[in-house]
Each structure stands twice: as structure tokens, then as C-alpha cells.
Amino acid sequence: MGHTITVYSTRGGSGKTITSLSIAKTLATRGYKTVLIDVDIEAPSLVHLIPPPGDPNSMRYWTEYLDNPDLNVEDVIFTCKINNLSIIYSNTPEMGKHFLQTKQRSWWESALKRELLAQQMLYKMGYDFIILDNQSGTSMNSVNNMILADTSVLVVRPANYGADATESFIDEMYRVLKGIKPRNDFYIWNQVIKTENEDEEKILRDFLERYNPRIKKSGLTLGCEIPFDRVLNLRLLTSPENYVFDLPEDVQKPIDQLIDTLLEKGGL
Ligand SMILES: Nc1ncnc2c1ncn2[C@@H]1O[C@H](COP(=O)(O)OP(=O)(O)OP(=O)(O)O)[C@@H](O)[C@H]1O
Ligand SMILES: [Mg+2]
Helix, strand or coil: CCEEEEEECCCCCCCHHHHHHHHHHHHHHCCCCEEEEECCCCCCCHHHHCCCCCCCCCCCCHHHHHHCCCCCHHHHEEECCCCCEEEECCCCCCECCCECCCCCHHHHHHHHHHHHHHHHHHHHCCCCEEEEECCCCCCHHHHHHHHHCCEEEEEECCCHHHHHHHHHHHHHHHHHHHHHCCCEEEEEEEEECCCCCHHHHHHHHHHHHHHHHHHHCCCCEEEEEEECCHHHHHHCCCCHHHCCCCCCHHHHHHHHHHHHHHHHHCCC
16 A cells, blocks of 8 residues: 655745655655655646656646546656656646636535545555645645645744744644544754854754744654755756756755655554
8 A cells, every 4th residue: 555745835935846856756766666746736846847758738737637537647647767756747727727716615525536536546556655746825725635645744944934824723734634534744844044153053943942842732743854955956047957856965864864754653
């Protein structure tokens, strides 16, 4: 039986996409058959980050799979240059079709059923891990993906206003989710500043010590701290092929630590 992990945040831009990709790539490199799905259907990133093989106009997307019961998950899955790693893309929203259009509750209910079916099929196809690059906030979409997952990784940027906003609603969110099924949830600090002297380090450690208990009380386990990495950031200014699969060591190490904890705590 496989395992589904969603990478989630209450705020945008905290690093969900980069973290999802890093987790997926690391699991695949360790020999697990892994599929990464861009489920952020309102603002998909993977089409830009890892250009799909072939013509983007003639390929099929997750967004279409959710909408169209005639499509199978096999129709939307693509291999990439990393062994054991497949990717399912979402396409950039079209005006009127996916964008600026409020979907009925019933649409989201049937989308969740389509997702559950895809999950079953992917496990049958032998995937060990499904990684969902989620949308931030409390949309029907992000909640559907949280329900689908056995494990979520909440990505938090160390900034007092961001951490405050996160703390104020994760409590209810995770209480409801834990009532649906047993699950393991983690959080990570991402884009942690590299301090240059003791005073700066003290500010950072005081902040983390203040917020760690406030996040842990919602039942989340600290997975790792990922630094803000200049090299990773600079690579994102160049051609997509240059960065994604070869992580700088100071990012790879905490990701490995997170995965070790996930495997161990999840009993996998
Ligand atoms: N560890 C890191 N080191 C340096 N830069 C980072 C790191 N993590 C994320 N970034 C920067 O933050 C930006 C946003 O990251 P990412 O796209 O993964 O966030 P997101 O949470 O998926 O955003 P969205 O809410 O828009 O989906 C990246 O483009 C990158 O510039
Ligand atoms: Mg993203």
C-alpha cells in the first residue's frame, strides 16, 4: 500500500512547490516509485519549473482529469529524467474555465471522488508515494488534498506575522482532519535566515523557541529547518533544467532529515 503526502501552507510563497519537488526527488532517488502531482489548480507551477516532455498544447492535465470522468490517471502521467519519478501537471487556468469562476460545492465533492480514484489507481500501478503540491489557505481544493493525504507537511516561513496567522487557524483545521482518519502531520521552517553573529542567532532562536510550542500544540511534529539558500534562489533565475534536481547540500540535508522522520514516524 502506498502513502500520500501533501505539502501545504497557510500563506502563499512559503516554499511548498520547492519542498514538494525536493521530497519527491529524494524519495525517487532512494528507490521509491514516486509521483508528484501539481494540485495547485489555481496557480500551477510545475509546468514552468519542470517543463513537460512534448507539446504542452497536446498533453492532458490533472485539471482535465478532475473534470472529465472519461480520462484515466494513466492519461495524465509523465515520466521525467529522474529514475522512479513521474509527474502529473496542472495547466495554467483559462479565463472563464478554471480562472475567476466559482465552482459549486458539488464540483469539489466530485473532484475529491476523482482524486480518491486516482490515488487507488496510482497505488495499483505500484507507486509507493504520491506527493501533492498543494494550494495554500482554506480553499475547497486545499482541504480536499489534505483529506486525501495520510501526511501533511506544513511549510512555515519564520516571520512573526506569518507564524501568527498560521497558528490562529491550524488548530481547528488539524482537529477536524484528525477526526476523519488517523494521520501524521509535520511542519518545517523554510527560508530560515543564515545568521552572521551571536546576536542575530539569538533573535532567530528566540523566535523559533517562541513559535515551536505554539505549532506543536496542534499535533504537528517538527520535520526540519531549511535555510534560505542563495544558490537555490539564483538557480531559479536561470533555465529550469539548471536547478531542480540537484539540490544544494544545505537544502538536501534537512530534506533527508525530514524524510527519515516521515519514514520512521509513519512506520513506513
Ligand atoms: N529554501 C529556500 N531558499 C531560497 N529560496 C527559496 C527557498 N524556498 C523557497 N524559496 C524562494 O521562494 C519562492 C517561492 O517558493 P515556492 O514557489 O516553492 O512557494 P509556494 O509556497 O509553492 O508558493 P505558492 O503559494 O505561490 O504556490 C521560490 O521561487 C524561491 O525563490
Ligand atoms: Mg506553489
